Amino acid sequence: MGWSSVIGQKVAKHRLGTLFSGEPGHAYVLTGPTGIGKTMLAMETARALLCSEVTSDGACDQCANCRYTAAGTHPDLRILAIPDGEKGIRVADVRSKVSSDISIYPQIATRKVYVIDGDGLNEEGQNAILKTLEEPPSYAVFLITVQDASKLLPTVMSRSVTVALSPNTEEEVLSILTSRLGVPAKDAVFYARYANGIPGHAINLAQSQWFSGLREDVAGLIFSIPDAGKASILTSAYSFFETEKDHCDEILLIIGLIFRDMAFLTSDGGAVNLLNDDKRDKMKSVISRHKLSVSNIRRANDAVTRASRSLLANCSYESTVCQMLLSIQKELSNA
Ligand SMILES: [Zn+2]
Incomplete structure (x- = not known):
């Protein structure tokens, strides 16, 4: 795992990499189409932000923080995703996982990280988050993923740094298919070209x-x-x-x-x-x-x-x- 596990996305990784050199910003909006890898990059960034022995390749995979994030039980990591079978994130969940939670100090790590699926937030949900973005505590970092930045309120965007993910090259998609999913090279070529730079499309087709x-x-x-x-x-x-x-x-x-x-x-x-x-x-x-x-x-x-x-x-x-x-x-x- 680590940064190198996210294939491609050099520009986005470079921008997010500034988070580890010095005091991080508080809110980052990762934009790009479905399947481009926003959530994967956000999660890898979250792991690195929580890691206590962070390396130049991101999370160390060894420390207690990394073990908790790998197990999905890190108390300082909050993930707001659209629940299965539902169309969006409930405002009540935004309040309990973010608004009411943010003032509680980190328990294990030095930061608290909120990974939020911005496509699941309605206006009320965004407004609930906005209050915390206006005066975030020093330890809080928000990583919000969204297909199109125009879906978010201008007031949310103006308090965030936008990080746009770009389509992968065909070689990068091929590499994801062959090295990560074990798709035979002869089939992978077709999927990689068909998917037009979106690894998620290629993966869905291949599977x-x-x-x-x-x-x-x-x-x-x-x-x-x-x-x-x-x-x-x-x-x-x-x-x-x-x-x-x-x-x-x-x-x-x-x-x-x-x-x-x-x-x-x-x-x-x-x-x-x-x-x-x-x-x-x-x-x-x-x-x-x-x-x-x-x-x-x-x-x-x-x-x-x-x-x-x-x-x-x-x-x-x-x-x-x-x-x-x-x-x-x-x-x-x-x-
Ligand atoms: Zn670690």
């Missing part, structure tokens, strides 16, 4: 059975389309879409990423990194068997883009999907 199954099914369907007859497209191919209607957005995205790779493969032989690297041979075989040009692939991809737009505009699902499948069949069979 979801349905997504990897869906991707395999979609790839199989697309590769079978050039040899399928019109009747089979309108029945069995469409019935797949009918069954997976709830995942239509993901399906169209997966198809778009397959076509992206096929366009690269037709234009430069595939020297570039492919999103679907594990499907390279299959894509190459479809391209060579049907003598596909980059224009064929682009027109097939245009059909997917048009279908996405039509579905957004609430056009009929069946006719939109069938039209798309027939256009894809026309291009991929090079008829």
